[in-house]
Amino acid sequence: MAWLDPQARFDPDPFSAPVIGVAATLGDHDSGLHRHRRGQLLYTRQGCTRITLADRLCLLPPSRAAWIPGGVQHRAQMQQSVDYRSLYFSVELSPRLPADVAVIDVSPLLRAVLEPMALAAFDCDWSQGRYPHLLGLCLEEIGAALHQPLSLPLPRDKRLQPLLEDLQHLPPELKVLATRVGASSRTIGRIFQRETGLGYQQWRQQWRLMRAIELLATGRSIGYTAFELGFASDSIFIAFFKAMTGTTPRAYFK
The missing domain is CATH 2.60.120.280 (Regulatory protein AraC)
Structure with missing residues (x-):
């Protein structure tokens, strides 16, 4: 030891x-x-x-x-x-x-x-x-042991490197990302589907879930977490969390 x-x-x-x-x-x-x-x-x-x-x-x-x-x-x-x-x-x-x-x-x-x-x-x-x-x-x-859905597959395409360098912050909407990396929304969608098995919006939602768990596990409040992840209200965030995990944030950490 x-x-x-x-x-x-x-x-x-x-x-x-x-x-x-x-x-x-x-x-x-x-x-x-x-x-x-x-x-x-x-x-x-x-x-x-x-x-x-x-x-x-x-x-x-x-x-x-x-x-x-x-x-x-x-x-x-x-x-x-x-x-x-x-x-x-x-x-x-x-x-x-x-x-x-x-x-x-x-x-x-x-x-x-x-x-x-x-x-x-x-x-x-x-x-x-x-x-x-x-x-x-x-x-x-x-x-x-039961496997948990707490992993986020990462695309390998070099055009998406700017996105991967800033994974502490909420990934942008697809149209914004397309402007930043100089590729069409359709091209980006195909890249994500091919390299991660997820559409971009699915991938972004999985990122939000994992970041939410990370913030809550390190002592941030539900209100802070909801605001940080771009949710309009605490209740919308709680509904999102429950849809993704089957339980509320408080119950998850019990």
Whole structure:
């Protein structure tokens, strides 16, 4: 287990144990783009973590985790104070774990298992005592976990680079974007459908949902979030949130 220096970048690869656990509380942390041979399960206990991959953004509000297979380049950004747990699994365990990046729901059982695993010593013997049972349960729960729609596919077309450089702010309406990038609305629509599987308006709504969750998870009010995301009123924002998630913002974070 490691309690990390906020300025340090932890490298799990030199260790020999099948699992390396990390427990940390970081504030306004940016890991920068990096990769490691080990697969990583990153669990947000409190706060919100944004993960940037080559082809998508993923969001981790409380009680969600990201599975990142070994070798996948990624960047983790944490706003304000984020309490998280991270497990790094050896290459030998990879066949028992998902092959693709996923945001998963953390069940009560997985949450209970993650804590002692994240706090285990780096030289822990995972073949003795309770540790093989913890590892077996963890692998089973990761495989059975519900996947959450908390990722945003990113287009690769170079004409849309200005849009991708400013994903902290509400993406413009389609006609405005067309003017900015010098392509027709129809062309942009085709690019998004081909490269993300979503129409531009669907993509923009998914961005709004993820940004809403990010703002609410970091302590912003419903009123602030609704205004920031361009909704005319709190009630319209709540209706949008419920249509996208099946529940209200307050219920979502309970």
